[in-house]
Amino acid sequence: MNKKSSQPFADELKPYVDPFRFDGAGEFHLKSHKTNEKGGLDKDKATKIIEANRKRLNDFQEKLYAQDRWSMLLIFQGMDAAGKDSAIKSVFEGVNPQGCEVTSFKQPSSKELDHDFLWRSMIALPERGRIGIFNRSYYEECLVVRVHPEILARQKIPPQLVTKDIWRDRFEDISAMERYLARNGTVILKFFLNVSKEEQRQRFLARLEEPAKNWKFSLADIDERKLWAKYQAAYQDVIRHTATEAAPWIVVPADHKWFTRVVIGSTIVAALEKLDLHFPKVDQADRSEFAKVREALLAEEEADKK
16 A cells, blocks of 8 residues: 555456446456455554555545535345445544444334335435445345335335236335436445355354343344344345445445455545545635735734733
């Protein structure tokens, strides 16, 4: 990571972004994506990239906030113990929280069930100049709801609208919504943390064996683990049908948390660099006023010395 290089960050970070990015072009098969990929790195080299990306992200976030034109929506999906929480915490370490907001989507409330399936996500979208982070998202409506049909039955949808095409319809609705957001200045990046079943088992065991991690464990996680194959099929369908150039999916190898953070941080930094972010320029009239204010403040200081 040569700091003196004039090479654009996006080019420099390509090896940690492009192999994992799917924008809907061509075929997609989840099984062809390795969960234990390391990108030719070891942990020490990865740590340097992670730290460099944090500094870059902090700089871009300040400019994004000051420019107040673009917004960014980051979606994190994955099986239990895939590392979503820790990845968000690590990648955004040191970034000004004033310009970021994390929203975690749990089981919908009765009020949320009285609205369409996208409503609760839409009211949490980031404002211009800010980064919105969705820890799980509206995609749960095509994942957990698909794996558990009984949840769909509780969503108060008129029975005649619940057809065999409902998942295709939801894919279309989501893609249309994301296209609309992109056309209005929201950069969308969707991360699927692709963890192996064996690595999930090891992480569950670690949660059970370490008292400080016991709170993270739920017996419901084991029930969901039994449905692994159904979830993998649902994720493949979601990614295959909702990946677009404007809202790509990044299938992140998640067995090694340090490489997960390299891929996520690199993807975000590369996307922000393409926006040509900069601090707003002050016009000549304002500069003249600033000069007068500066003179007044200096005069005040001189008066205080007397």
